Each structure stands twice: as structure tokens, then as C-alpha cells.
């Protein structure tokens with residue numbers, strides 16, 4: 004039984020047009036609630052939130068447009084990402100980055116992700132889960148494939164602390180299992196802001212720890228020197 008029963012789970016889906024964001028939203032909600040694209044044109048032109056019940060918990064999914072298609076100025080992009088993030092009470096529990104696993108992850112996609120991360124802040128990583136879509140077109144083992152991915156995708160996976168879920172195409176029955184895994188992954192995301200503090204201050208804390216060790220060693224050496232001095236025979240001849 005999930006610890007989140009009775010509470011709503013908020014999921015934000017981001018990524019490039021055509022990566023299957025709206026389809027993913029429909030898979031999670033088990034209903035066609037978001038319009039799915041049919042050609043190269045982007046069907047999702049504005050952010051929309053839909054919800055449904057799943058095994059006794061309310062799932063709230065927010066589908067987003069591709070930032071690079073929809074917004075042109077930095078301030079427009081900033082305003083949109085801030086809207087996605089919301090207030091502390093409404094911030095999504097998880098951010099799903101939709102990435103196609105059958106085509107190469109591009110530098111442009113990475114640049115957009117980095118822009119979102121920069122505007123959102125480091126806290127994004129704590130909530131990040133990579134959703135690999137188009138799994139039905141992937142004939143190799145994904146685990147193996149991930150060992151050889153480009154630097155950019157590696158960096159994204161590092162940000163997500165290795166969290167990812169593979170989806171198998173809009174009509175696959177295997178998606179049920181994938182959604183269950185996704186919800187379990189979301190339930191196990193680091194919960195406290197201590198994570199952010201730790202990530203941000205990790206290096207500083209490590210430095211302070213080394214400093215304390217160095218000081219303890221210096222104090223010990225000093226005492227050893229003093230004790231050695233007391234025990235040493237005087238350099239002069241006693242009368």
C-alpha cells in the first residue's frame with residue numbers, strides 16, 4: 004500500500020515536442036485527457052493540468068508545451084517555468100523529463116533542460132525522473148544502452164540520481180507496470196530540503212571536516228611535543 008494514499012501526487016511533464024509528453028500524461032491518468040500530436044506541429048500550446056484517481060490516490064498531471072517552440076524571450080520562459088514550479092504548497096512532487104529512447108538526445112534538448120534547471124533552481128534535481136518514451140521502438144536493452152549515452156544525457160541522468168522509467172508506446176499493456184514503478188519512484192524521492200542544503204554545501208562540509216581533522220592532528224602533535232619535552236632529561240648536568 005502506498006504511503007501517499009488519500010493525498011494527491013503532482014506530476015509535471017516537460018520535454019521536447021514529439022517526445023510523447025501528452026501521451027505519457029494520458030498513460031498515467033489512464034484516460035485521453037491531453038490532445039496528442041499527429042504531425043510535426045506542436046499540439047500542446049499551453050500548460051494544462053488534469054487529474055484522475057488511481058488505486059485510491061489522486062494523480063494530478065501537468066502537461067507543458069515545448070519551451071523552445073512556444074516562448075521566444077527569456078522573460079517569457081522564466082515566467083512559464085516559475086508558473087510550473089508554483090508556490091511551495093503547489094510545487095509538483097515530481098518532474099518527468101520525457102526523452103525518446105529510440106533517437107539521439109540532442110544538444111538543443113539539453114540546453115532547454117539546463118535553462119529550466121537554472122530558472123527552477125537545484126531543487127529540480129531532487130524531483131527529477133527521466134521518462135524514456137518510444138520504448139516500443141527500442142530493440143536493445145535500455146540498461147546496456149545507457150552505458151554508452153552521450154555526455155548530455157549522462158548529465159541529466161546524474162541530476163536525476165539515476166532515476167528513470169521506460170514507457171512502451173501509447174497502447175502497450177506494459178505501461179501499467181511502468182506507471183506503478185514511476186509512482187513508487189516518486190514515493191521514494193528525497194523528501195526534505197536538507198537534500199538541497201546537502202547537495203549545495205557538500206563540498207563546503209567536506210572542507211570543514213578536513214579542517215577539523217587537520218586541527219585535531221595539529222593539537223595532538225603539539226601535546227605529544229609537550230609531553231616529550233617534559234619527559235626529556237635536562238640538557239645540563241645536575242649538581
Ligand SMILES: Nc1nc2c(ncn2[C@@H]2O[C@H](COP(=O)(O)OP(=O)(O)O)[C@@H](O)[C@H]2O)c(=O)[nH]1
Nearest residue numbers: 020021022023024025026039040136137172173
Ligand atoms: N511509437 C510510439 N509513438 C509514440 C509514443 N509516444 C508518443 N507517440 C506518438 O508521437 C506523437 C507525438 O506524441 P505527443 O504525446 O503529442 O508528444 P508531445 O508533443 O511531446 O506532447 C503522437 O503521434 C503519438 O502517438 C511512443 O512511446 N511510441
Ligand SMILES: [Mg+2]
Nearest residue numbers: 024025046047
Ligand atoms: Mg503535447
